[in-house]
Amino acid sequence: MLTNDNNRIGNNIRSLREAYGETQQQLADAINTTRTNIINYEKHGYGNPEIISAIAKRYMVSVYELLYCDFSGLKKINYDKNVFWKNLEIFFPIISSEKALKNSDFNTAYILHKKIYSKFKDSDVTNIWEECMDDFSECFDKYLDVITSDSNENLSYDDYVIEASLNFLAINYLMLTIFVSTKIAMVDKTSIVDKAVVQNKQLQEMINKPETVDELTQILKGLREDIDPEIIYSIKEDAVKSQMWSELAYYYLAMEYVLKIVDNDMEHATEIVEAVKDVFKGEFPNGQIPEHFVQKITYSSDDSNALIRDLRNEKDFRIAVTVTLVATGTDVKPLEIVLFMKDVFSDVLYTQMRGRGCRVISDDKLKEVTPNADTKDCYYIVDAVGVTEHEKYIPRTGPTVGGRISLEHLLERLAHNELSDENLYLLRDYCATIHRRYENNLLFGRHLDSFIADFNYSPRDLAMSIQAAFDNGQLPPFVSSSDDNAVRMALVDRLIS
CATH class of the missing domain: 3.40.50 (Rossmann fold)
Structure with missing residues (x-):
């Protein structure tokens, strides 16, 4: 449910924090800020955009949802810290067929794969590293032997090569879950989804040892360097074409983002x-x-x-x-x-x-x-992402009345703290238009060059920073020019100061 109530963001932070059973101090420690900041955010609903973004990331919501949705009815969330390990075959299924099991390499890898899952279910997770590393390595190699064998060139997409490929992705992503998510939870402390791991005191003590962190980092580096990216891409491409296993293939494509294999938009x-x-x-x-x-x-x-x-x-x-x-x-x-x-x-x-x-x-x-x-x-x-179906946020206007105002009057309003979404969008449009009009203009282009030389930024730079602030959900809601709109003012301060 979308809402624009006053201090909605502060109420949402409090509701999410309480639902996840965290104190203000625990939240502050997790995102590397102070308890005083958390108190201010919950009370007043504004603050550093990076901190707001960190809070949203911790509780697995978007900044947009934190700003405009209502989490007041959220009930306390309880964790079973062993639920992931008990349900490995749901998260990372092991698939097989009678034909596949007749292949000796596949059968060996399949048995090892099952053995690894069984150890995770029955053993103390802190002992898994030493117990399973040899099995992991051999399982990897045997699946790869099936996938890369020259005798497989004429097999159809639904033959056992695809089953080996998807099992290979399952074991690969399991290892990344262990070495990436655990390291994130214990060292960087960025994701609430890893709280179940954090609650395991034995694991926490192990991961917090510097030598163990270094070891995990080296293992992760090896995982990414030892596997040819072309093989991974080919596996995904072929698996998606499989009539029987295409849905599982798409699941693993999505898993890349859950495990942060794809880190950002640029990548x-x-x-x-x-x-x-x-x-x-x-x-x-x-x-x-x-x-x-x-x-x-x-x-x-x-x-x-x-x-x-x-x-x-x-x-x-x-x-x-x-x-x-x-x-x-x-x-x-x-x-x-x-x-x-x-x-x-x-x-x-x-x-x-x-x-x-x-x-x-x-x-x-x-x-x-x-x-x-x-x-x-x-x-x-x-x-490709459901953008045509999702509800959109319509920016609320400030005190502007009537048609489009001049740039001079716009700057005057911004200087008086009238930093509404509408005024910021209008400034963005003015800046982008001015830059386009003067860029590469033989007669007047020198004026743009002079502006950039004097002030060390261009109108387009300002337009980009405004657009990026909206795209990334960095801006607290604008309510009134009498409020402290410091985050919004920081966007335009270099122009009107």
């Missing part, structure tokens, strides 16, 4: 670029993808403006993978498909992103960029 974008190259390489002679066929465009790119211009005009540049590249002025008329790979909570931002595909282009101009196209009379939205 995700890079993986998408590589996946696109692999999918489309069969369309080109000798499987060689043209250099500029698919490229990543982000604000951290060496020259994002040049890449955007190339996407508009170059026929070899067919696919752009972007991360929140939606500022006013990003206009690509030949765009025919918008594929969402990340959810969008802001209705304004979502409308902007959909609008990228609505640009009209003449048939002649379209053919220059896409030679095999006749005309553009529509475009397609591909929704």
